[in-house]
Amino acid sequence: MKPYYKTKSGRAYLGDCLEVLKQVQTESVDLVVTSPPYALHFKKEYGNASQSEYVDWFLPIALEIKRIMKPTASFVLNIGGTWTPKIPTRSLYVYKLVLALCETASFHLLQEFFWFNPARMPAPAEWVNVRRIRVKDSVEYIFWFGKDPFVKADNRRILREYSKDMQRLIKKGVKNTVRPSGHVINESFSADKGGSIPPNIIIAGNNESNSNYIQGTKAKGQKVHPARFPGDIPRLFIEFLTNPGDVVLDPFAGSNTTGFIAEQLGRQWIAVELSEEYLSNSQLRFKAGKQKQDSDENDLFAAVGS
Template sequence: MKLTLNKIVDSKVYKSKKGMLIQGNSIELLQNNKELSKLKGKVNLIITSPPFPLNNKKQYGNEKGEEYKDWFIKLAPIFSDLLADDGSLVIEIGNAWEPERPVQSLLHLECLLGMVKHPEANLRLIQEFICYNPSKLPSPAQWVTVNRLRTVDSYTHVWWISKNDFPKADNSKVLRPYSKSMEKLLKRQSYNSGKRPSEHQISEKGFLKDNGGSIAHNFFEMEAIDEKRDVRLPHSVLSFSNTNSNDYFLKTCREKGITPHPARMSGGLVNFFIQFLTDEGDLVLDPFSGSNTTGYCTEKLNRKWVSFEVKEDYIEQARVRFSDPLLKSPLKKIKV
């Protein structure tokens, strides 16, 4: 699949070695631009963190309430058309709260149900993941820090969706390190087999093979819950959290006096799903890319990518991200 850049009209396009960032409304462009219709059925992974259904407008743009739900559900057939038959859609979304009430909204759940039940999309929820971040600021602030009626909302949902019961996936590519006790067991080559109180029958040799790590969980602990216990994230996730102040992108933003996008998707999360659900050379798309963490991670992992972003400020932040000398693949503006 090769796009003819001069046919992506009314848009600024920025290219790297592996992908392109298109400035504009992704949904309008994907629906109406004939050149972008070439993407249909070719995308192996759509991964994105769309604007959350918050009660207050944010600078990165977001709808509210029923308007948000209608907007979200209409994405279903658009995304389904883009996906290859064994492709995946991964969406990170936060919780919502009822306006001026200490009551959690069902809006995000209604969005999920509306998407997977859309009659024109043929989608289904493959698995839900939870991304826990103990460094998140206390929210909803009114009910946590002012009135002190609720606990901190400290996690986001990550939905893995596909139009096939068996999308491309390989959990052996995203193994997490073995625990210290498992490392000792493998070295010792013995353990207590037999029947457990749970009635599971543990075989004599079932846990003696070294597979290079243990199978990842669907819970991402971005920082340690217990400081005395090692966080065993998959190697692909590493410590790529939004609090990593030594990150090249954040360091350069500080030097240039740039305020980074306030709702950046975790690079570790993006790394995980790219490695879990795609192969080198596959195509990854992010329709709401912000500062383009998705494109950056995809480039480093040797996949092709297409990202969209409306705001000029965030396009410039993406260019900062791609100026990383270790990447050696700057985003260059193309005349179209």
């Protein structure tokens, strides 16, 4: 299958992700990280399945994702919740999808993450702004799945700088004690392990404003993708779950933030997008410092079973 465009480390394909995934070699991908269209109760210009149809729509895609994953690979799925049409209750489609991925597709749910977007607009307007009976919904789910419970992962690659309090504690040391909660605190608690382990809450806005992608798309007189993936999200999981040279795939690439971050981090990448306009404009992310194509790059695509 001919790529729509390629870089030194990656290839972008135009087409329906289910059909493109069928051409990816079995057990060839180290990480799938993606954000498909959500099952919102109103239609978006980039397309989205209804709440009642969502699980049936996504399951065949999930099964292809599982097939192309290596045994130690991970599947990271960002998906937002939504509201039931006309009444102020939450849709259950997210939970139904997670159950189906585990019970029907036999994925293991390894951990939930929560993406807090401080720039998100108050919604739904009727319940939050008009009637004032709900609060602003600013959190989305990120589910981490694996084919196996023991996938490749190392949180030492994503350690954060210690807080000032922890720095003082490391310097001062602690005495052996037992907290009221029952946790045993000993001298190892104050040992310097290189940084703090991050929590499963990610704070990131999707309001990039000065990137090559934004500037270039506007210069062409076209719309930027309305639901762009913040770079901090794929960055965290790529660093956490892969090694340099590993293959990262995004079947709903949009403006191809995942591929761009993967290339920055020295990983190979595959992007799939249904909209030619979105995929064409996503090339603008790679405009600065574009590198020469690698003529002997491994081809990750082949007929299934060949």
